[in-house]
Amino acid sequence: MRVVQKFGGTSVGSLERIRSTASLIERSVRQGHETAVVVSAMSGETNRLLGMARELCEQPQARELDALVSTGEQVSAALLAIELHKRGIGAYSYTGMQAGFFTDSRHSRARIQRIECKGLLEHLERGEVPVLTGFQGVDERGNITTLGRGGSDTSAVALAIVLKADICDIYTDVDGVYTTDPRIVPTAQKIECISYEEMLELASQGAKVLQNRSVELAMRNTMPIHLRSSFEDVSGTLVTSEDETMERASITGVAYNRDEAKITIRGIPDHPGIASDVFGPIARTDINVDVIVQNVSEDGTTDITFTVPRGDFGPAMKTLKDVCKEMKARDVKGDDTVAKVSIIGVGMRSHSGVARQMFKTLAKEGVNIQMITTSEIKITVVIDEKHVELAVRALHSAFDLDAKN
Amino acid sequence: MRVVQKFGGTSVGSLERIRSTASLIERSVRQGHETAVVVSAMSGETNRLLGMARELCEQPQARELDALVSTGEQVSAALLAIELHKRGIGAYSYTGMQAGFFTDSRHSRARIQRIECKGLLEHLERGEVPVLTGFQGVDERGNITTLGRGGSDTSAVALAIVLKADICDIYTDVDGVYTTDPRIVPTAQKIECISYEEMLELASQGAKVLQNRSVELAMRNTMPIHLRSSFEDVSGTLVTSEDETMERASITGVAYNRDEAKITIRGIPDHPGIASDVFGPIARTDINVDVIVQNVSEDGTTDITFTVPRGDFGPAMKTLKDVCKEMKARDVKGDDTVAKVSIIGVGMRSHSGVARQMFKTLAKEGVNIQMITTSEIKITVVIDEKHVELAVRALHSAFDLDAKN
Numbered sequence: 001m002r003v004v005q006k007f008g009g010t011s012v013g014s015l016e017r018i019r020s021t022a023s024l025i026e027r028s029v030r031q032g033h034e035t036a037v038v039v040s041a042m043s044g045e046t047n048r049l050l051g052m053a054r055e056l057c058e059q060p061q062a063r064e065l066d067a068l069v070s071t072g073e074q075v076s077a078a079l080l081a082i083e084l085h086k087r088g089i090g091a092y093s094y095t096g097m098q099a100g101f102f103t104d105s106r107h108s109r110a111r112i113q114r115i116e117c118k119g120l121l122e123h124l125e126r127g128e129v130p131v132l133t134g135f136q137g138v139d140e141r142g143n144i145t146t147l148g149r150g151g152s153d154t155s156a157v158a159l160a161i162v163l164k165a166d167i168c169d170i171y172t173d174v175d176g177v178y179t180t181d182p183r184i185v186p187t188a189q190k191i192e193c194i195s196y197e198e199m200l201e202l203a204s205q206g207a208k209v210l211q212n213r214s215v216e217l218a219m220r221n222t223m224p225i226h227l228r229s230s231f232e233d234v235s236g237t238l239v240t241s242e243d244e245t246m247e248r249a250s251i252t253g254v255a256y257n258r259d260e261a262k263i264t265i266r267g268i269p270d271h272p273g274i275a276s277d278v279f280g281p282i283a284r285t286d287i288n289v290d291v292i293v294q295n296v297s298e299d300g301t302t303d304i305t306f307t308v309p310r311g312d313f314g315p316a317m318k319t320l321k322d323v324c325k326e327m328k329a330r331d332v333k334g335d336d337t338v339a340k341v342s343i344i345g346v347g348m349r350s351h352s353g354v355a356r357q358m359f360k361t362l363a364k365e366g367v368n369i370q371m372i373t374t375s376e377i378k379i380t381v382v383i384d385e386k387h388v389e390l391a392v393r394a395l396h397s398a399f400d401l402d403a404k405n
Numbered sequence: 406m407r408v409v410q411k412f413g414g415t416s417v418g419s420l421e422r423i424r425s426t427a428s429l430i431e432r433s434v435r436q437g438h439e440t441a442v443v444v445s446a447m448s449g450e451t452n453r454l455l456g457m458a459r460e461l462c463e464q465p466q467a468r469e470l471d472a473l474v475s476t477g478e479q480v481s482a483a484l485l486a487i488e489l490h491k492r493g494i495g496a497y498s499y500t501g502m503q504a505g506f507f508t509d510s511r512h513s514r515a516r517i518q519r520i521e522c523k524g525l526l527e528h529l530e531r532g533e534v535p536v537l538t539g540f541q542g543v544d545e546r547g548n549i550t551t552l553g554r555g556g557s558d559t560s561a562v563a564l565a566i567v568l569k570a571d572i573c574d575i576y577t578d579v580d581g582v583y584t585t586d587p588r589i590v591p592t593a594q595k596i597e598c599i600s601y602e603e604m605l606e607l608a609s610q611g612a613k614v615l616q617n618r619s620v621e622l623a624m625r626n627t628m629p630i631h632l633r634s635s636f637e638d639v640s641g642t643l644v645t646s647e648d649e650t651m652e653r654a655s656i657t658g659v660a661y662n663r664d665e666a667k668i669t670i671r672g673i674p675d676h677p678g679i680a681s682d683v684f685g686p687i688a689r690t691d692i693n694v695d696v697i698v699q700n701v702s703e704d705g706t707t708d709i710t711f712t713v714p715r716g717d718f719g720p721a722m723k724t725l726k727d728v729c730k731e732m733k734a735r736d737v738k739g740d741d742t743v744a745k746v747s748i749i750g751v752g753m754r755s756h757s758g759v760a761r762q763m764f765k766t767l768a769k770e771g772v773n774i775q776m777i778t779t780s781e782i783k784i785t786v787v788i789d790e791k792h793v794e795l796a797v798r799a800l801h802s803a804f805d806l807d808a809k810n
Contacts, residue, residue: 015457056488083461
């Protein structure tokens, strides 16, 4: 079997952790698997480096920041290779540049364009372990680039695809994806197998175990991801295509996100193009708008309500007050104490009545729904933040996700 | 003017020092000089990285060590570029790989073979500052290499040569080369101008201000080096070709080295090839033999005496006892309490009587000379270590090197 193993910052966060991680790799090699490795920087290192840069300059050059922080993975890759060598395993560290991870030139948020990895295949064929720095690459002009926070997951999946690996193991500090946040619902269960689509919806709802780009990439290339713990030797969650998953219950998980604020522009004179009049200025300030609801009222005006990340609430309100004046709308109202709760599952395509059951459950608990949005495999409601735990617990029970002891 | 400025570890040892160093570069740029920069790792960083590697493994792979420690310069180069950018100077960090510093594949002691730096010239022509990582390069197969400790000096001189710079400024934590160690002779003077040959002899005698490889490289290409302090804004020592130096006194400086031990093999049956019989086994243990004296005695045997670095005394004695037995020599004697004192100066070529004056001066002070060796521009004596200060002071005075107040 050919496998790519990715280890995050906590898995290489100290020399002790590097030794444990080397043991996991060693086991894979001794079992006869062709094993390639992708590592993040030692936990805390990227922030240490960024801290120095920011102390010198509020807005450091993006090109230089990338050159600076990319050293973090280079250090952990070299140290891990040294530890593997000690164990008699031929291991070779590769920077993004050495491995030929070519990206575009958008520093700090580059996208991988192609990977040249002929040398890597030869290592695998000889039973050697290439240890690649995640998160980074090089543009066509030879500048060092980085893929943005969490980019190592994407590096690992991209490498697995190019190497035609059988699976991409992503080791992290959690042992898998849960039906919901176990801090809120102690009876939450680990999901053994989840589809790419469900994983994407879960991640966008705050369950940040895998970077979305990596899941999208895996989905487009049908590369299975095994998300598992580098601390405990247990099976984690397999992220794979829907066909591979078994006959399923209607709902796979319940997600929530408190990092939300809600803004309503009321009394907008209704005419074609108002949405772009509202969201154009917001987009230009780089604010991500999420759930959007538009109602037409009777007097020829319309209301638009949408959510933004809570940190962007202030700037968004400021921008919209100007927009409101220009559009001759009545007023802008905001609320930064809302939250989103979602139920997610490919099963809802074939199970009818899922939405009805969700709304009934929330009503029974006295949770008022402020906004609703739906997709093929997800129903999201915006509610008052204070009801989050109540709503999550109620939905987890109602859809039969609680673990049975 | 086109200038390469090299800054050592103490010159980039903290964010505060990086700011001061940026000021020196900024001044050069504002004066209209085309300025390229070479930096070392922040002081202490290389040892921190090596420490982690050694904690994992006693003998880490050389390839991985190079990948590991090369991050040190990458960090300081990026930080310095960030600080320069803040001051409105277009600055771009380059790793050895990015700048095309191609070396052979001898990890941790690689030699530069060629430098591809077309992009760098374009920066200079636009008034921008390329900031290169010293000490490192890349071999033809794309492996990261390092040039060995102090290799950044060599990087800087090599870059100056390839860029056809007018001068290579090497900024360090001393303000120049002195006629002798000011800790021993308070009246020692800073040498304004010194020839490459003298600098090489001084360095080999323990005055480790510049890496010898960098001086040799500068000499072969007649690249003047200005050795100066990054802490004080004063002129330092210009290292240049002999023709450029003014009419000189007979002696330029007095050097010493305590790190010496003396070994004598007595009663070796004299026949051709005994030197290689003695020094072959020593060379195989990687021990550097220095001053060598051979006497022929009357009974058809010979004595050979030589010096080794004091740290190699034990291993050398051990090797030589076996050699002695094989060669049927009488015995081996050693003394690890000796030191070398040298007078150095291109002027001794044209001033007669320099050697006589040296021996007379030492005799007058009651210093017994155990061995003598001479070159074109240097006379070295091996003496009892306890006489070092006395000898250095006496010679410094006798050759009229004391500063006049």
